[in-house]
Amino acid sequence: MTNLTRRALLAGTAAGLAFHNLPALAAPLARFRHGEFEVMVVSDGHLVLPTSFLAPDANPAERDALLKAAGQTGASYDSPTNVTLLRRGGDLILIDMGSGDRFMPTAGKLWDNLKAAGIDKTKITKVIFTHGHPDHLWGTIDEFDEPMLPDAVFHVGAAEWDFWHGSNASYGLPAERAGFVTGARRNYAAIKDRVAMMKDGDEVVPGLQIVSTPGHTQGHVSIALKGSEDLIITGDAISHPAISFAHPEWRTAADHMPELGAATRAKLLDRLAADKARLIGFHLPYPGTGMVERQDGAYRFVAA
Numbered sequence: 001m002t003n004l005t006r007r008a009l010l011a012g013t014a015a016g017l018a019f020h021n022l023p024a025l026a027a028p029l030a031r032f033r034h035g036e037f038e039v040m041v042v043s044d045g046h047l048v049l050p051t052s053f054l055a056p057d058a059n060p061a062e063r064d065a066l067l068k069a070a071g072q073t074g075a076s077y078d079s080p081t082n083v084t085l086l087r088r089g090g091d092l093i094l095i096d097m098g099s100g101d102r103f104m105p106t107a108g109k110l111w112d113n114l115k116a117a118g119i120d121k122t123k124i125t126k127v128i129f130t131h132g133h134p135d136h137l138w139g140t141i142d143e144f145d146e147p148m149l150p151d152a153v154f155h156v157g158a159a160e161w162d163f164w165h166g167s168n169a170s171y172g173l174p175a176e177r178a179g180f181v182t183g184a185r186r187n188y189a190a191i192k193d194r195v196a197m198m199k200d201g202d203e204v205v206p207g208l209q210i211v212s213t214p215g216h217t218q219g220h221v222s223i224a225l226k227g228s229e230d231l232i233i234t235g236d237a238i239s240h241p242a243i244s245f246a247h248p249e250w251r252t253a254a255d256h257m258p259e260l261g262a263a264t265r266a267k268l269l270d271r272l273a274a275d276k277a278r279l280i281g282f283h284l285p286y287p288g289t290g291m292v293e294r295q296d297g298a299y300r301f302v303a304a
């Protein structure tokens, strides 16, 4: 048997097992095809966030009713963290790297979950970062500050790189999140010789295009995959399954530039609904895949 046939057979078997054994796996892996891409969504665990983060200046009664309907009543809530992995030809492309082991004990499970799903992380050829927040970037290095993926190429938005390295990096960040800047610089420093800068409209591989979606951070980007309709990996431009859709105009405390974040969210939701495109949201309920429908002058998330 040739290597190629063996590999195809093994890949086929692994995919088959993943589908049939989903409930039994320690780390379920959502897997589907989109155009030329094999798409997988791997959990990095979850964050525990204060509910007050969500729309702090919205009408409290209206906000609480919406949260209650979503089953969210406490002072804190669990926010899933969904990392997307793409295979196209010889490339294995990771979108964001999770939290690593220095952010929250409930997160940083990406590498264990990849391994449990039978995926060898050393085969990852490219990483594309949506932005430089801890839950997306801090998994870049290990406990010795060495890159987890020493052979990969790391695609970083030029605006995002410049922002975190600039003298205004703490702009819009409350004091308790000042550590975000130190952490971002530490992780970026470990990969600085393997960084490829990217900007709006760049095609990283055929059919994969960078879409500038600023506001959550200054240089936040989303990733659009061509297919019969687009699939957009929205990072944190859309971050809550109820609030982001019902009230995209509400400002969130998680956004560095809340006004711009709201405008970007509205534009993105309009595009997703108009194009009947699919999306993967990093913080939507695992695996974060679904579509956007218009409802009552706003939108709703329809999970796939």
Ligand SMILES: [Zn+2]
Pocket (backbone or CB within 6 Å): 133, 135, 136, 236, 282, 283
């Ligand atoms: Zn995030």
